[in-house]
Amino acid sequence: MLKTRIIPTLLYRDFGLVKGVGFDSRRAIGSPMQAIKVYEMRGVDELMFLDVRASIEGRGPDFALIDDLADECFMPFTVGGGVRDVDDVRGLLRVGADKVAINSAAVADPGVVRAAADEFGSQCIVASIDTRRFGAGTATVWTHAGTIDTGRDPVAVAVELAEAGAGEILLASADADGTLDGYDLATIAEVCAAVGVPVIASGGAGNFDHLVAALDSGASAVAAAAMFHFTEQTPLEAREHLRAAGYPTRR
Amino acid sequence: MHPKVAVVDYGLCNVDSVGRALAHCGASPFLARDAADIKAADQVVLPGVGAFDAAMARLTELDLVGVLTDTVLGEGVPFLGICLGMQLLAATSDEGRPRPGLGWLDAHVARIDPAPGERVPHVGWNEVDTTGPSPLFADVPPSTDFYFVHSFHVRCRDEADILATVPFSVGLTAAVARHPIYGVQFHPEKSQRHGLTLLRNFVGLR
Numbered sequence: 209m210l211k212t213r214i215i216p217t218l219l220y221r222d223f224g225l226v227k228g229v230g231f232d233s234r235r236a237i238g239s240p241m242q243a244i245k246v247y248e249m250r251g252v253d254e255l256m257f258l259d260v261r262a263s264i265e266g267r268g269p270d271f272a273l274i275d276d277l278a279d280e281c282f283m284p285f286t287v288g289g290g291v292r293d294v295d296d297v298r299g300l301l302r303v304g305a306d307k308v309a310i311n312s313a314a315v316a317d318p319g320v321v322r323a324a325a326d327e328f329g330s331q332c333i334v335a336s337i338d339t340r341r342f343g344a345g346t347a348t349v350w351t352h353a354g355t356i357d358t359g360r361d362p363v364a365v366a367v368e369l370a371e372a373g374a375g376e377i378l379l380a381s382a383d384a385d386g387t388l389d390g391y392d393l394a395t396i397a398e399v400c401a402a403v404g405v406p407v408i409a410s411g412g413a414g415n416f417d418h419l420v421a422a423l424d425s426g427a428s429a430v431a432a433a434a435m436f437h438f439t440e441q442t443p444l445e446a447r448e449h450l451r452a453a454g455y456p457t458r459r
Numbered sequence: 460m461h462p463k464v465a466v467v468d469y470g471l472c473n474v475d476s477v478g479r480a481l482a483h484c485g486a487s488p489f490l491a492r493d494a495a496d497i498k499a500a501d502q503v504v505l506p507g508v509g510a511f512d513a514a515m516a517r518l519t520e521l522d523l524v525g526v527l528t529d530t531v532l533g534e535g536v537p538f539l540g541i542c543l544g545m546q547l548l549a550a551t552s553d554e555g556r557p558r559p560g561l562g563w564l565d566a567h568v569a570r571i572d573p574a575p576g577e578r579v580p581h582v583g584w585n586e587v588d589t590t591g592p593s594p595l596f597a598d599v600p601p602s603t604d605f606y607f608v609h610s611f612h613v614r615c616r617d618e619a620d621i622l623a624t625v626p627f628s629v630g631l632t633a634a635v636a637r638h639p640i641y642g643v644q645f646h647p648e649k650s651q652r653h654g655l656t657l658l659r660n661f662v663g664l665r
């Protein structure tokens with residue numbers, strides 16, 4: 209049986225890993241190389257690395273950095289942040305990314321996803337979608353690390369990007385991010401019901417029950433950053449918890 | 460002692476991680492971009508990310524199809540295709556514009572038809588079971604999880620070519636073998652401990 213993936217996420221800014229709340233006021237939590245070595249040793253299912261400031265600063269990906277980091281990765285490695293076009297995707301795949309996440313550029317122009325999927329196959333293109341709903345409001349899609357509201361419906365954007373050829377949807381709640389209060393389950397459920405590709409839930413995980421809730425809402429995989437960085441809960445224990453809840457995980 | 464393994468670099472994919480994993484397994488991997496490179500190899504690995512038609516177009520453009528066929532089928536140099544590299548062993552594919560594959564196996568590549576509740580691509584860790592003993596899977600326990608990420612799968616017309624299967628959709632071909640031709644649909648270079656065992660086994664083949 210296909211195992212449920214638990215994906216630690218590394219958020220990177222200005223030479224260090226960071227973690228904040230609501231995509232803001234992030235604080236440094238150490239060197240990415242060290243974190244990757246630890247996760248490698250623990251045999252995690254997959255690792256995600258997002259350069260959170262690239263799009264805001266109008267930068268592309270830092271290929272030299274990814275090249276160095278990928279050297280330590282004998283596990284599946286997804287890279288995102290500042291990916292603008294097919295050349296950026298090619299560049300990241302060449303230096304060692306297994307999958308490339310495209311966010312702002314994909315939402316602005318699904319043609320970027322289509323072109324990348326045509327050349328490299330859907331299976332390595334992840335459409336990354338950030339949402340905010342400000343409490344009980346209607347969720348909309350935000351780009352540039354959650355700073356620009358497109359006003360668009362997450363379901364419509366997810367369907368559009370899946371049709372364009374994205375092999376997975378990384379669905380992150382910018383509100384829930386870093387709160388440890390749980391994922392935006394309503395948006396996860398709506399998007400999962402609307403697309404046929406796997407959806408990775410992201411943003412808000414604080415305990416193992418939150419992971420199970422996201423899977424119950426239809427997610428195929430669960431990503432977490434703060435939960436693994438700031439609490440004593442580990443991806444290994446998460447596996448056991450998910451298994452007990454009926455979701456198969458790696459042994 | 461350190462077999463020279465040609466990692467075919469046709470500009471489409473991540474050759475780094477395959478090379479690093481092979482080096483870790485005691486091989487001397489090098490990037491192969493032309494006929495002379497292929498001829499110098501003790502073993503050949505064809506990695507691959509991307510679309511079937513685009514990959515065959517690149518191999519043809521680089522004039523590698525003939526030399527690969529001579530080296531592997533003619534001289535019996537062990538060959539391992541990984542992911543798309545395994546799919547290219549087939550004669551035909553539904554992916555992209557119609558273009559013949561290497562055709563070393565009597566097989567066709569088709570899009571995965573998901574069972575109820577499944578999503579395509581097939582992405583993540585899934586258990587692999589062999590159809591019989593093989594040196595490629597020596598020391599790999601039954602039902603070991605390997606990392607998959609693919610939307611298409613290989614359908615062998617000759618069941619004897621199927622070396623391992625994975626429980627997804629109708630039950631997909633996870634590995635093929637007809638010595639010296641080997642192929643794995645999963646990514647051993649990304650499958651941690653057991654992936655490295657499999658690559659070490661391949662490097663030991665003659």
